[in-house]
Amino acid sequence: MAQKLEQQLKELGSKLHSPPSSKDALLKLLKQAATCLSELDQSPPSTTVESMQPFLNAIVKPELLKHQDRDAKLLVATCICEITRITAPEAPYNDDVLKDIFHLIVGTFNGLSDTNGPSFGRRVVILETLAKYRSCVVMLDLECDDLVNEMFSTFFAVVRDDHPESVLSSMLTIMVVVLEESEDVRDDLLLILLSALGRKRSDVTPAARRLAMNVIEQCSGKLGAGIKQFLISLMSGDNHFVNSEFDYHEVIYDVYCCAPQILSGVVPYLTGELLTDQLDTRLRAVRLVGDLFALPGSTICEAFQPVCSEFLKRLTDRVVDVRMSVLEHVKNCLLSNPSRSEAAAIILIIIHGF
Structure with missing residues (x-):
């Protein structure tokens, strides 16, 4: 069996040395090659490696x-992914070739949105291979920063609720590996990640939001300092690097839901927003803290007592809209969980406040 595969690979390598001009003939050779390679184990004998060399x-x-045909590109990427699996952990090509390879591979992920397409299965195999063998780390060694950004953006653009679990877990694994293996997480990559957060984003799917939250939860140690500084900059008025769709209050909400410890340095700024004379900012801060306050099982009053205390003081705010917003959130909170530990104190504040 092994000798037969070796002979087939030799012949395929010879035929592809001068690829046929016919698309059908080329696709047939590439499909044969993908099948042969898939039958080889990782780290095969030296005779097999030698027979593979022409291919x-x-x-x-x-x-x-750099073939322009969509089907040919996908089959070439499939073959190369099999090669990286077989030769792992050794890199089979030089840096320049590897850069072109990763451009090709990342380009195949655009098609993952079409779960019913005929090529979906091949794209999933490429994704799973990249995740399983952690070959995405090589992109960091090659300093392919723009390509990493493109890959993250593509994942957020194509991820769907109806994707198989293997697709969701592979995307998550690749993103976590890239972040954890990075020396520093660049601001532009962090912005791509945080831009997938928010309950009211019209341009982000719920699946993308969940993916981003899962990444932040698993990489909270790596991302914590960067997210904290990012949010503090926005709350201090430095928002030139985000678009109009970006709502940092919504980002804070989602970060609290997946990695609340990250917000320890952000809370004083949120307390300041509850005290500001700028009504719009104060009202948005009230709504955010109120939403956090009303979350089932929320421990915001224990974890961030100052902001919780200031939120409840807004029951006596001079502006009616602010008072009503606090009252509505408190009502929802008490109705959903009348036995929460701070319920009695909240009721006393309401009685004395009014």
Whole structure:
């Protein structure tokens, strides 16, 4: 069996050295190659590696690696992913070729949104291979920063509720590995991640939001300082680097839901917003803290007592809209959980406040 595969790979490498001009003929060869490679184990005998060499050289020739046909590109990417699996942990190509390879691989992820498409299965295999063998780390070694940004953006754009669990977990694994293995998380990458947060975003799917929250939860130690500084900059008025869709109050809400410890340095600024004379900011802060306050099982009053205390003091705010917003959130909170530990204190504040 092994000798037969070796012979097939030799022949395929020879035929692909000068690829056929016919698309159908080319696709047939690439499909045969993908099948052969999938049957090889990782770290095969030296005789197998030797027999693969003509094919390894042929598959990264510019006319294949940068082929314009969508189907051919996908099959080339499939073959190369199999090669990286077989040769792992060794990199089978030099840095320049590897950069082109990762551009090709990341480009295949755009098609993951079409779960019913004929090529969906191949794209999933490529994704799973990248996750399983952690070959995405090589992108960091190659300093492919823009490509990493593109990959994260693509995942958030294509992820769907009806994706198989293997797709969701592979996307999560790749993003977590890239972040954890990065020396520093760049601001532009952090912005891509935080831009997927928010309950009211019209341009972000619920699946993308959950993916971003899962990434933050798993990488809270790595991301904590950056997210904290990012939010503090926005709350201090430095918002030139975000678009109009970006709502930092919504980001704070989602971060609290997945990694509340990150917000320890942000809370004093939120307390300041509850005290500000700017009505719009004060009202938005009241709504945010109220939403956090009303979350089932919320411990915001224990974890962040000053902001909770100031929120309840807004029951006597001079502006009716602010008072009504606090009262509505408190009512919802008490109705959903009358036995919460601070219920009696809240009722006393309401009685004395009014």
